[in-house]
Amino acid sequence: EAVEKFESEHGRQPRVACMGLAFKPNIDDLRESPALEVFHELQQKGVYILAVEPNLEEHSSIALTDFNEAAESADIIAYLVSHREFKNLTVNG
Known part of the structure; x- marks a missing residue:
């Protein structure tokens, strides 16, 4: 997992941006969202x-x-x- 790899390489936990928490793209419903499960797993690890x-x-x-x-x-x-807002975003660095 990326979190463990980062920890071993940098000696600290990473700051993780979770892009999107909804159940599916382009909605605001978080119920039964797999993305929200990932968020909570990271949260439980103290990330x-x-x-x-x-x-x-x-x-x-x-x-x-x-x-x-x-x-x-x-x-x-x-x-x-995969929200439409994320489709054409670029990250520097």
Whole structure:
């Protein structure tokens, strides 16, 4: 897994940007979302997560951030849902 590889190479846990949390692309429904399961698995490991979900303005229990902030701060970017907003994004570095 990318998290363990990063830890062994850098001696610390990575900051992970989780791009998309919805059940499927281009919706705001998180119920039964596989992406949300990945988010919770990382959270249980104590990984610092930057959550990006462009179809929600806020969430009651997850602090959301925008793509640019997440991309600038993250060591690992995990595209979990193929939202249209992510299709043409580029990450520098």
